Amino acid sequence: MSLDPALLARAVDLLKAGELVALPTETVYGLGADAANPAAVAKIFAAKGRPADHPLIVHLPGDDWLDQWAADIPQAAWDLAEAFWPGPLTLILNKQPWVPDAVTGGQDTVGLRVPGHPVALELLKAFADAGSHGRHAGGIAAPSANRFGRISPTTAAHVQEELGERVPLILDGGPCQVGIESTIIDLSRGRPEILRPGHIGPQRLAEVLGDLPAMHQSQGAPRVSGSLESHYAPVTPVRLLAPERLLDFLTLQRHAGVRCGVLAYDQPAQAGMPHLWRMLPADPAGYAHDLYGALRDLDHQQLGLIVVEAPPASPAWSAVQDRLRRAAA
Structure with missing residues (x-):
């Protein structure tokens, strides 16, 4: 699956201009903005009705962009990236000083992943090549493209239903292959810890890490996306x-x-x-x-x-x- 060149160029131009673009990933559809542009990231929160202290996941074109966004990267991160990227795994790492607080929810860590969808990767690579922020280019912040707390979208029609005219462009990449959000693993605090379970389970992670990661018991302010007690919810009880x-x-x-x-x-x-x-x-x-x-x-x-x-x-x-x-x- 490949994007029409004119549509790809329009998507890149919108992102460079600080606008929103909804994009398919293998997990769910994301609401994307230039992750290096705080004003653009603010539009994600406004469109979703999302609280500003909720961190976003930054999607990258490849693992060679990892050290531009993360600092003090442990070997475990490189090993997991090699094993599972592109794919439904998000790494929580210490952020580079320049990474906007708008992306991290004011925390000193950032969530990063390389999505396993050809349309998303094509867009990410084209956006990185456009280089609007020099070495800080190439990252698209993209939480699920739905109203905050509601059911995540797995088709382009779901995005249209959820957000409609709030999104200038919705890229249709077909139904999502996985259908639920990525596994999130924290590598910033010593022993690896799963903050959100996903398609890649603890046993598969242990095969790379050499030991089972811990399971996080959430409390206090959200450290990652999807960590509220009530989330992914329909209107019907x-x-x-x-x-x-x-x-x-x-x-x-x-x-x-x-x-x-x-x-x-x-x-x-x-x-x-x-x-x-x-x-x-x-x-x-x-x-x-x-x-x-x-x-x-x-x-x-x-x-x-x-x-x-x-x-x-x-x-x-x-x-x-x-x-x-x-x-x-």
């Missing part, structure tokens, strides 16, 4: 239930006259139930890929409640569990 409780709860809702949307991976639709059923794949990668689209679809159906069959309590499902817990918070 979400209830997360253990599989053995699902049918009894839905029966009670039927008797109470409440029509529910149901996300299930194991329990098929039941005869006589008025609820709207959506079956998701029973494997964690397939479930994650379909999750946001299914939540968004049910959110459009004027339901009283979205009921989710809780996935297995295993490390392989940790990223899905994280998104569902925040959606239901």
Whole structure:
């Protein structure tokens, strides 16, 4: 997949002018701005309605740009970059002094990744070649292209639905391959620590690091994107239930006259139930890929409640569990 040259040139010109461009990545669609331009970054926060203390992830054209944005880079960062970039892994590292506070939420660290999507990489490389900030070029800050706290977009149509005219240009790269946000690992404080679970799990990281990273217990101000207790949420309330409780709860809702949307991976639709059923794949990668689209679809159906069959309590499902817990918070 490649961008039309005229469309690519327009996207680069908009970014250089301090405007927003929505771009596809393999995880979710991002709302992009020149990460070296604080005024441009401020437009991301305004378009999303995002609090200013929430740090953003800077997307880079390649790992050879890492030391322009990060300082005191440990060997573990280079090893992880070699193993997983381009791909759905964000590294938290000490920032270079010039990196704007608007990007980092005022912290002394910065989140960096190289996305694994051909359209995103084409845009990043063209933007870096344009060199509007000299050696500080090449970075696009791009949180998910949705209103703050809502379901992340996995198609260009979702971005249009969420942000509409707030974005001058939406680049359509097709449906996102992964479907949930990147794994975030902090390498700035000694032992590696996972701040947000994602497609790349602890075991795969351990194969590179030589040891399992710690799992962060969030508290205080957000250090990374997507760390609020309530996030990734539809407007319709979400209830997360253990599989053995699902049918009894839905029966009670039927008797109470409440029509529910149901996300299930194991329990098929039941005869006589008025609820709207959506079956998701029973494997964690397939479930994650379909999750946001299914939540968004049910959110459009004027339901009283979205009921989710809780996935297995295993490390392989940790990223899905994280998104569902925040959606239901």
